[in-house]
Every structure is written in C-alpha cells, then in structure tokens.
Amino acid sequence: MKPLDEIQKRLLSEVAGLHAIPEGAYNIRANGTSAGRASTANIEIIPREDGKGLTIKVKPGTKNESIHIPVVMTQSGLKEVVYNDFYIGEGADVFIVAGCGIDNCGPQDSEHDGIHRFYVGKGAKVRYVEKHYGSGDGRGKRILNPGTEVYQEEDSSVEMEMVQIKGVDDTNRVTKAELAKGARLVVRERLMTHGDQKALSTYTVEMNGEGSSSDVVSRSVARDNSYQKFDAVLTGNAPCTGHTECDAIIMDNGRILAVPGLEANDVDAALVHEAAIGKIAGDQIIKLMTLGLTESEAEEQIVNGFLK
Amino acid sequence: MLELKNISFQVAGEKGDDRIEIVRNVSLTIPDEKLIVITGPNGGGKSTLARLIMGIEKPTSGQILYNGEDITELSVTERARRGIGFAFQQPVRFKGIEVFDLIRLATGTKLSVKDACQYLSAVGLCARDYINREVSGSLSGGELKRIEIATVLAKKPQLAVFDEPEAGIDLWSFQNLIEVFEGMRANIQGSSILIISHQERILSIADEIVVIRDGQLALHGPKEEILPTLLGTDSAVPDCKMGTVTKGETAE
Ligand SMILES: Nc1ncnc2c1ncn2[C@@H]1O[C@H](COP(=O)(O)OP(=O)(O)OP(=O)(O)O)[C@@H](O)[C@H]1O
Numbered sequence: 001m002k003p004l005d006e007i008q009k010r011l012l013s014e015v016a017g018l019h020a021i022p023e024g025a026y027n028i029r030a031n032g033t034s035a036g037r038a039s040t041a042n043i044e045i046i047p048r049e050d051g052k053g054l055t056i057k058v059k060p061g062t063k064n065e066s067i068h069i070p071v072v073m074t075q076s077g078l079k080e081v082v083y084n085d086f087y088i089g090e091g092a093d094v095f096i097v098a099g100c101g102i103d104n105c106g107p108q109d110s111e112h113d114g115i116h117r118f119y120v121g122k123g124a125k126v127r128y129v130e131k132h133y134g135s136g137d138g139r140g141k142r143i144l145n146p147g148t149e150v151y152q153e154e155d156s157s158v159e160m161e162m163v164q165i166k167g168v169d170d171t172n173r174v175t176k177a178e179l180a181k182g183a184r185l186v187v188r189e190r191l192m193t194h195g196d197q198k199a200l201s202t203y204t205v206e207m208n209g210e211g212s213s214s215d216v217v218s219r220s221v222a223r224d225n226s227y228q229k230f231d232a233v234l235t236g237n238a239p240c241t242g243h244t245e246c247d248a249i250i251m252d253n254g255r256i257l258a259v260p261g262l263e264a265n266d267v268d269a270a271l272v273h274e275a276a277i278g279k280i281a282g283d284q285i286i287k288l289m290t291l292g293l294t295e296s297e298a299e300e301q302i303v304n305g306f307l308k
Numbered sequence: 309m310l311e312l313k314n315i316s317f318q319v320a321g322e323k324g325d326d327r328i329e330i331v332r333n334v335s336l337t338i339p340d341e342k343l344i345v346i347t348g349p350n351g352g353g354k355s356t357l358a359r360l361i362m363g364i365e366k367p368t369s370g371q372i373l374y375n376g377e378d379i380t381e382l383s384v385t386e387r388a389r390r391g392i393g394f395a396f397q398q399p400v401r402f403k404g405i406e407v408f409d410l411i412r413l414a415t416g417t418k419l420s421v422k423d424a425c426q427y428l429s430a431v432g433l434c435a436r437d438y439i440n441r442e443v444s445g446s447l448s449g450g451e452l453k454r455i456e457i458a459t460v461l462a463k464k465p466q467l468a469v470f471d472e473p474e475a476g477i478d479l480w481s482f483q484n485l486i487e488v489f490e491g492m493r494a495n496i497q498g499s500s501i502l503i504i505s506h507q508e509r510i511l512s513i514a515d516e517i518v519v520i521r522d523g524q525l526a527l528h529g530p531k532e533e534i535l536p537t538l539l540g541t542d543s544a545v546p547d548c549k550m551g552t553v554t555k556g557e558t559a560e
C-alpha cells in the first residue's frame with residue numbers, strides 16, 4: 001500500500017471530506033489499487049479476487065456505523081470498472097460515503113465506472129453520499145459512469161445524496177431501484193456542468209410493495225455549452241406514492257432535457273412529477289445587485305445557493 | 309442628496325405601437341437628513357419612480373443626480389455601491405439562499421451570525437428561528453417582507469428607499485416597524501430616507517410628503533402642510549365612480 005500524495009489527499013477531501021484516516025470501516029482506492037483498508041467487528045470489507053472492487057457486509061442490527069470507500073485517480077489514461085456490492089443486514093443503520101475524484105493533467109482520458117449494488121435487508125436504514133469531482137488541465141477527459149442498483153426489502157429506507165459540481169467531463173449515471181412493502185427511497189441529486197461537459201442521469205424506480213414510497217429530486221445547473229439529460233421513470237406496481245422533480249437552471253448556451261416518466265399499474269399508486277427549467281429569475285439578480293453585487297457575482301451566489 | 313430632473317418613463321403599450329407614459333416629467337429633490345414619504349393612489353407610478361431611482365428601470369428622458377453626480381446611466385450595482393438601498397414592494401424569493409446569506413451579502417462583510425441576528429431582531433423576528441431559513445416560498449408574506457427590510461437595514465445605505473414596508477405586516481408588528489423608522493430618523497445624520505406608503509402613521513413621521521398621481525407630482529411640501537389636505541379628501545381618485553365595477557373591468 002502506497003502512501004497518498006498531495007493531489008490525492010486534496011481529491012480525498014473534496015469527495016469524502018476526509019483529511020485523515022476515517023473512523024469505522026473504510027477502503028481508499030488510489031490509481032487502481034488499495035491505499036488503505038479496515039473492517040470493523042460489524043462491517044467486513046472483502047476485496048474481490050479479480051481486484052476490481054469490494055464486497056461489503058454489514059451485520060444485522062449494526063447501528064450508527066460508517067463506511068468510507070472513496071476513489072482517487074491521478075494517473076492520466078487510467079480506465080477502470082469497479083464493482084462494489086453492499087449487503088446490509090436486517091435492522092442495520094449505516095452511513096456510507098463513496099465518491100470519486102479524478103485529477104487528469106495528461107493527454108489521455110481517465111475513466112472510472114463504479115457499479116454499486118445495494119442489498120438492503122428488512123427494516124435497515126442506509127444514508128449514502130456520493131460526490132464526484134474532477135480537476136487538472138490536461139487534454140484528457142475525466143469520465144465517470146456510476147451505476148447504482150438498489151434492492152430494498154420490507155420497511156427499509158435508503159437516502160442517497162449524489163453531488164457532481166465540478167470538473168467531470170462526461171457522466172452517464174444509471175440508477176435502478178426495486179422497493180418491497182413499506183420501503184422508502186429518497187434521492188437528492190445536485191449537478192453542475194460547464195464547458196463542453198455532458199451529463200446523463202437515468203433513474204428507474206419500481207415500487208413493488210404496498211406502502212412503498214420514492215422521492216427523486218434533481219437540482220441542476222448547465223452553463224457554457226454543456227448538456228444534461230435527466231430521465232426519471234417511477235413505476236407503481238402496488239399502492240404506493242412516488243414523486244420526481246427536476247429543477248434546473250440554464251445559463252449561457254447550456255441545454256437540458258428533462259424526461260420525467262410515470263407508470264401506474266395499480267389504481268392506488270399515486271405518482272407525481274414536476275419539472276422546471278429556466279434561466280435565473282431576473283428579479284433575483286436585481287435584488288442582489290441592489291445589495292452591491294455585480295451581475296456575475298449575483299449569478300454565482302444564486303447558483304451556489306441553489307446547489308447547496 | 310438625490311435630484312430627479314424632469315424624469316419621464318414610457319413603456320410600450322399592449323398593441324406594441326403606442327407608448328404609455330407611467331411617469332411624467334417628475335422633478336423632485338430628496339434632501340439630506342430628511343425622511344420623505346411618497347403616497348398616492350394605486351397605479352400612480354410610485355414603485356416605478358423608486359425603481360428608476362435604484363436603476364432597475366432607466367428613464368426615457370430626464371436626469372438623476374446623486375450627491376451632484378449624474379447617475380442616470382449607472383447600473384443598479386454602481387448605485388448600490390454609491391449608497392442607495394432599496395426594499396422591494398414584493399420581496400424576491402430564492403431557492404437555497406438563506407436569510408443569513410442575504411444579510412451577509414447586504415453588509416458586504418464577513419458577518420458573524422450574532423451580528424446578523426441583530427438586524428432580524430430589529431424587524432421583530434426571533435432571529436434564532438429565521439437565520440438559517442431559506443428565503444423561499446416557505447416563508448410567509450409578512451416574514452419575507454420583514455427580512456427584506458432587514459437586508460436594507462444591514463446595508464446601512466446613505467439613501468434608503470422602502471416601497472410599502474408596512475404591506476402584509478400585522479397590526480402588532482406595525483408599531484415595531486414605526487419604531488424602526490423612528491430610530492432611523494433619529495440617527496439620520498449623513499443619510500436620507502424615502503418611504504412609499506399609504507399609512508397615516510408613516511406619513512405622520514415624515515418631514516416632507518409627496519403625492520404622485522397619474523405619474524405626475526401632484527403635491528409636495530412639509531408634512532404639516534400636506535397631511536391635513538390628504539386626510540380631508542374623501543377619495544384619492546375623485547374622477548372615478550367608486551364602488552361600482554363596470555362590465556368588462558375587474559376590481560383590483
Ligand atoms: N413594465 C410595465 N409595463 C406596463 N405597465 C406598467 C409597467 N410597470 C408599471 N406599469 C403600470 O404603471 C402604473 C404605475 O405602476 P406602479 O407600480 O409604479 O404604481 P404604484 O403607484 O406603485 O401603485 P401601488 O400603490 O398599487 O403599489 C400601473 O398602472 C402599472 O400597471
């Protein structure tokens with residue numbers, strides 16, 4: 001295990017808020033290899049034999065423990081596909097911090113495709129935070145394609161926060177979830193694209209059990225010549241409630257396509273979608289200008305607040 | 309000192325070709341260390357005049373001087389930086405920006421939460437409950453209005469313009485609001501205050517009163533002179549039949 005260099009440390013603090021070795025279970029992946037790993041009495045992190053990912057097992061009833069599994073890449077031209085499987089035992093309550101930071105100063109594209117699968121046991125609770133960040137001024141792109149699959153058993157609850165604010169050139173995010181009786185899924189996505197970046201985000205949520213609920217909300221900003229597509233389909237196969245929302249700001253020549261979809265296959269499925277795309281409201285800019293900000297400072301504050 | 313010289317403001321009519329004059333040839337001086345209240349019938353052009361002063365709208369003709377400098381062509385930002393502050397009649401809502409952020413931006417400093425709270429307390433809000441709230445639709449109309457006033461207090465402008473600060477504020481807090489303005493009046497050294505209002509209580513703390521009607525300056529003089537004439541009239545819009553709504557028109 002190699003010690004982290006300064007750039008890797010900076011990426012680590014951007015994506016996982018880590019300045020030191022985290023408490024609890026963790027695995028830090030740097031340039032394709034593990035730079036540190038620890039299991040705890042209740043949480044076991046097992047590397048896959050092919051080196052491409054982890055199996056993470058959380059014992060039933062584990063309470064208030066955290067798992068950090070950040071990934072940092074600083075080597076230009078590196079391409080990897082990583083599979084992480086989470087088995088969350090019945091009644092457990094855990095906080096998971098994932099995320100990937102890429103610094104690419106070289107001419108070749110760097111790409112990390114992280115496939116995360118969650119098997120969430122009865123009554124278990126998961127809070128999941130995933131941040132993506134890119135830096136470096138090389139010609140090579142920083143590409144992240146996260147795939148997330150969530151299988152929720154009865155009365156389980158999953159809250160996911162996905163943030164990608166800076167520096168990732170190309171993203172294709174695919175998230176799938178299946179919910180059993182009484183299961184609850186909450187997703188909060190915050191996304192900003194600039195330059196010529198492209199970001200696609202697709203959600204398919206199937207509510208299969210009575211009383212299940214899902215709430216998928218995306219707030220995003222597309223600036224410069226960037227492009228985003230938000231595609232969220234909620235399917236209600238049982239009495240359930242679902243809500244999806246895309247709230248987006250476009251600036252410069254940014255483009256956004258929002259395709260919210262709802263499918264109700266049960267008469268007691270109550271599904272709602274909302275989508276709003278537009279530039280920053282003129283009166284918001286004017287209000288901040290009356291406080292002495294310039295137009296661009298005002299825009300910056302409004303965008304920062306919106307994505308907070 | 310702010311001087312409006314022959315200010316007119318036109319907008320394109322609905323048909324596109326005709327022009328409607330909303331402000332007509334208004335000349336008015338806001339002297340230093342005075343509290344001026346502008347009043348007049350709805351739709352008379354008061355808010356438009358305030359927006360012209362702040363630079364949100366530019367006059368079609370006329371000139372605006374601030375402390376002797378021609379600011380007619382200056383942006384909102386430049387006017388704000390020269391010391392003009394403005395509380396909107398209808399406060400703006402944001403997503404994600406918190407009350408604290410707005411007050412901090414208004415002061416232009418790295419403000420502590422404790423210092424920010426004092427401006428909220430001044431407008432009668434329990435600071436602790438509001439400082440981290442989003443300035444969004446989740447706040448009530450009256451709450452937003454008070455936060456709007458707090459941002460102007462925090463900015464400590466040399467010329468503070470308030471557009472109907474009392475609107476939506478409950479009776480109990482109205483007294484508190486009057487005290488805020490009385491306090492500002494007592495410490496007016498080096499600054500001036502312009503309030504647009506329909507309230508007698510606010511008119512009665514003015515040094516001077518201005519009446520704007522049909523886009524024109526109808527009356528202007530010391531409070532002692534103007535206030536009695538206002539309280540004497542039965543109707544602010546005498547040439548309109550009150551209490552009837554003709555077919556095809558809607559009441560406001
Ligand atoms: N941009 C605009 N385009 C067309 N008409 C406008 C515009 N702005 C204002 N007006 C009209 O100009 C008139 C004056 O409006 P203004 O808001 O200044 O009135 P006010 O005196 O502030 O009224 P109130 O007491 O109701 O606040 C109104 O008839 C209004 O409808």
Ligand SMILES: [Mg+2]
Nearest residue numbers: 354355356397
């Ligand atoms: Mg008005």
